[in-house]
Amino acid sequence: MDRVQFHLDRLLFEKNMKIPDLVEKSGVNKNTLYAIKKNMISRVDLKVLQNICDALDCSLSDLMSYVPQSISSSREGVLFVLSGPSGAGKNTLINSLKQNYDLGLTFIPSFTTRAMRPGEVEGNPYFFVSLKDFEQMAARGEFLEHEIIHGNYYGTHLKTYEKTLRDGKDVIKDIDVNGALNLKKTFPNNIVLIYVRPTVLNELEDRLHGRGDADEDIRRRLERLKYEESLSDQFDFLIFNDDIPTATAELAQIIKTYTKRGDTRDVRSQNRVETTYAQKAK
Ligand SMILES: Nc1ncnc2c1ncn2[C@@H]1O[C@H](COP(=O)(O)OP(=O)(O)OP(=O)(O)O)[C@@H](O)[C@H]1O
Numbered sequence: 001m002d003r004v005q006f007h008l009d010r011l012l013f014e015k016n017m018k019i020p021d022l023v024e025k026s027g028v029n030k031n032t033l034y035a036i037k038k039n040m041i042s043r044v045d046l047k048v049l050q051n052i053c054d055a056l057d058c059s060l061s062d063l064m065s066y067v068p069q070s071i072s073s074s075r076e077g078v079l080f081v082l083s084g085p086s087g088a089g090k091n092t093l094i095n096s097l098k099q100n101y102d103l104g105l106t107f108i109p110s111f112t113t114r115a116m117r118p119g120e121v122e123g124n125p126y127f128f129v130s131l132k133d134f135e136q137m138a139a140r141g142e143f144l145e146h147e148i149i150h151g152n153y154y155g156t157h158l159k160t161y162e163k164t165l166r167d168g169k170d171v172i173k174d175i176d177v178n179g180a181l182n183l184k185k186t187f188p189n190n191i192v193l194i195y196v197r198p199t200v201l202n203e204l205e206d207r208l209h210g211r212g213d214a215d216e217d218i219r220r221r222l223e224r225l226k227y228e229e230s231l232s233d234q235f236d237f238l239i240f241n242d243d244i245p246t247a248t249a250e251l252a253q254i255i256k257t258y259t260k261r262g263d264t265r266d267v268r269s270q271n272r273v274e275t276t277y278a279q280k281a282k
């Protein structure tokens with residue numbers, strides 16, 4: 001597996017640029033850029049990296065990350081990742097699962113720079129840190145992956161994931177689409193990616209209003225919807241969260257299938273469930 005991962009795809013999206021724009025701005029060969037974008041390059045000149053970073057006005061840690069062998073080869077626990085548009089109900093389903101099913105899942109809080117919402121506390125669902133502290137943690141390589149989403153930073157804590165999965169514990173966490181797909185490269189054999197959305201996407205706005213989000217924040221969150229939807233077919237399952245108990249049951253069913261005691265922990269070898277609501281996305 002690729003333990004060095006490039007994030008050029010995301011950076012281009014964020015800068016609203018295409019490969020030809022970057023060729024022009026960086027002077028780097030088109031084929032090299034495509035290979036980096038697809039994470040299909042095994043060696044690269046430092047000057048090339050420098051030119052790309054200059055052209056995108058980003059740091060090397062924005063462009064690429066490194067996953068240590070110790071974590072990339074972990075096969076112990078299974079990591080269930082919920083992604084999807086803001087307001088889809090990912091956290092609602094995780095909480096509903098905790099309350100209604102005893103599946104022995106561990107939830108690992110991420111670190112974020114966003115402000116606490118009413119009802120949230122330190123360590124649940126996040127560790128809330130300043131931008132400076134987050135950047136220092138990122139520079140020290142403490143994150144398995146990190147992303148800027150809706151203007152805030154979010155990061156998964158490498159050591160905690162390493163220990164929890166190595167201890168054989170199954171983990172559930174909501175992660176944005178980029179983070180989810182990056183984690184799939186890190187844990188190709190013991191990750192299940194689940195995309196959550198309401199059948200009618202227009203409902204998202206009402207849900208976010210209902211949650212108490214500010215108008216400006218809602219606008220920013222929904223701006224990402226098209227991008228998120230464009231990646232949904234890369235997920236293993238799609239859950240339509242229209243009715244919370246039904247969607248929770250679908251989620252529980254997927255999890256039970258992958259965590260049966262006595263089964264191999266290599267989730268690739270297990271059959272996937274197909275039900276009315278939880279559909280294999282491809
Ligand atoms: N099936 C549903 N029907 C109606 N409302 C729902 C449903 N599921 C969740 N909600 C409500 O929608 C709002 C957003 O849900 P939630 O915070 O779980 O979304 P999320 O996907 O975790 O969002 P984000 O990505 O912004 O963290 C909450 O107020 C929640 O109560």
Ligand SMILES: Nc1nc2c(ncn2[C@@H]2O[C@H](COP(=O)(O)O)[C@@H](O)[C@H]2O)c(=O)[nH]1
Pocket residue numbers: 082083084085086090110111114145146147149150154155156174175176177178179180
């Ligand atoms: N890439 C990552 N995405 C994360 C992480 N923790 C949460 N998230 C995602 O961020 C958005 C916004 O969350 P909110 O709590 O501010 O509404 C949502 O899509 C989460 O799934 C993380 O560690 N890495």
